[in-house]
Amino acid sequence: MKENATSIDRRSFLGLGAAAAAAGALGLAGCAPKTPGEAPLSETGDSAPANNAADWLGVEPEIAESDIVETIDTDFLIIGAGTAGLAAAGAAGDLGMNFIVCDKATQVPETREYLGGVDTSYAKANNVTIDRPKLLNELTRYASGKCNQKLIKLWIDDSAEYVDWVTEVMQEQGKEVMLDMPPAHSTGGTDYYVPYVQHLWEPSYVPPMRNDVIAERLAGQGHDILFEHEMVKLLHADGKVTGAVFSTKDGYKQVNAKNTLLA
Ligand SMILES: Cc1cc2nc3c(=O)[nH]c(=O)nc-3n(C[C@H](O)[C@H](O)[C@H](O)COP(=O)(O)OP(=O)(O)OC[C@H]3O[C@@H](n4cnc5c(N)ncnc54)[C@H](O)[C@@H]3O)c2cc1C
Structure with missing residues (x-):
């Protein structure tokens, strides 16, 4: 749940307490939205919105359909x-x-x-x-x-x-x-x-x-592990993960899956 800086209720405030104590030295003011359109604080005190693509994984690559050499x-x-x-x-x-x-x-x-x-x-x-x-x-x-x-x-x-x-x-x-x-x-x-x-x-x-x-x-059992397949992008549709794209020595491969486990 997202909160904006002016509507933090008591429960959220208490939840933020521990984080705020640690963040004190850093200055919470630095996390507050600076303009009305800017991302609000999340409940955990993160300044990044949930859909921010520039997170620790970096920005996901754009891969053209024509670059996919195989689909499984x-x-x-x-x-x-x-x-x-x-x-x-x-x-x-x-x-x-x-x-x-x-x-x-x-x-x-x-x-x-x-x-x-x-x-x-x-x-x-x-x-x-x-x-x-x-x-x-x-x-x-x-x-x-x-x-x-x-x-x-x-x-x-x-x-x-x-x-x-x-x-x-x-x-x-x-x-x-x-x-x-x-x-x-x-x-x-x-x-x-x-x-x-x-x-x-x-x-x-x-x-x-x-x-x-x-x-x-x-x-x-007939299940060889596909090595040298580096997942570079998860695929989504309607808020659900529907597979992933892998970088391989032969080029990009797309795997469409009913269920995906990131392990
Ligand atoms: C020296 C050492 C000793 C340890 N001893 C023990 C122990 O005795 N008992 C114990 O319970 N734990 C031990 N641990 C911890 C244990 O190794 C880890 O907790 C465990 O391996 C985590 O399992 P995992 O499946 O999440 O990750 P991992 O076993 O690390 O597997 C992740 C796999 O994902 C692959 N991968 C990563 N990124 C991608 C990508 N983009 N695309 C495709 N593949 C990808 C990696 O190549 C890797 O094979 C030890 C750890 C270390 C370092």
Whole structure:
């Protein structure tokens, strides 16, 4: 919701309080609209309007239709084949969906070994108990309250399903899951809540690594990742994202998709 400088109500004012404290030194006056036509402050105190194209991504390029060398249609476009993209692709592959994964790199990124999951099958089999409200509270404290608790709760409630899936996939490669990170905090300082959530697959730090295993599994299902496809522009129609344009060594390619995941 946008507010103009003269109609900030009490709720918005309180919401802006913390930001205003930090912005004090910078001078909020500098953020206020200077002329009637200028962009007003948003609720979060941003001076940039939501539709400002010149944001951190820069101005999107103009690409003529005649510059598109290929157009592909799919149900589900996944942009990015890293930790998040491969998780989505793994699920899409097992569900038999029609989808495409694109990444600007030449291969999947290096796997980060540890995967956090709450109340996974392995943890339950090893009698690990986790106090979920306490964990939510601890992660909120760790972020100094500057976090989306709903997102953290989603991870607390749903992460086990993905870790269990990875465990099955890695087992097919002869790797076994284990838990790491003891609850006793190594700093010996404040007694923070650090339950067992970190999973890794033994033997760890040796191939095959998780990202490669998932990529090979996808290839086995007929879903090759399109590497060296750099997303340069999202496509929209009626306020909905309808796909993206990629820069490739052959030229621009357009992917029309019913659903797009920017991962
Ligand atoms: C040294 C190190 C160790 C870490 N260890 C751990 C750990 O043990 N456990 C843990 O949970 N986390 C760890 N992390 C953090 C973890 O790596 C990230 O949180 C995680 O990779 C983020 O996943 P992601 O899918 O959002 O992004 P990424 O895994 O970075 O994937 C993003 C992908 O998008 C692609 N991409 C970007 N821009 C475009 C574009 N325009 N077009 C097409 N493709 C594009 C990139 O090439 C990349 O492959 C570690 C991080 C570092 C740096």
